[in-house]
Amino acid sequence: MKLQEVVxxxxxxxxxxxIYFDFPSEYWTYIRTNNVIERLNWEICRCTCVVGSFPDGNxxxxxxxx
Numbered sequence: 770m771k772l773q774e775v776v777x778x779x780x781x782x783x784x785x786x787x788i789y790f791d792f793p794s795e796y797w798t799y800i801r802t803n804n805v806i807e808r809l810n811w812e813i814c815r816c817t818c819v820v821g822s823f824p825d826g827n828x829x830x831x832x833x834x835x
Contacts, residue, residue: 779786789800 789797792800
């Protein structure tokens with residue numbers, strides 16, 4: 770897996786990722802989430818609930834990325 774590339778992108782864009790903290794806390798939920806993110810989280814939850822347990826962390830990551 771190419772997780773090093775992902776880590777590099779997150780490190781490079783951390784200021785943009787966390788910019789919503791500059792706004793008042795009552796707006797954070799509206800700024801940081803959208804339907805695409807919520808749908809992705811739902812699909813991850815759905816897929817992982819079907820499997821139940823994972824032999825190792827790599828298997829879980831592969832299922833989520835699939």
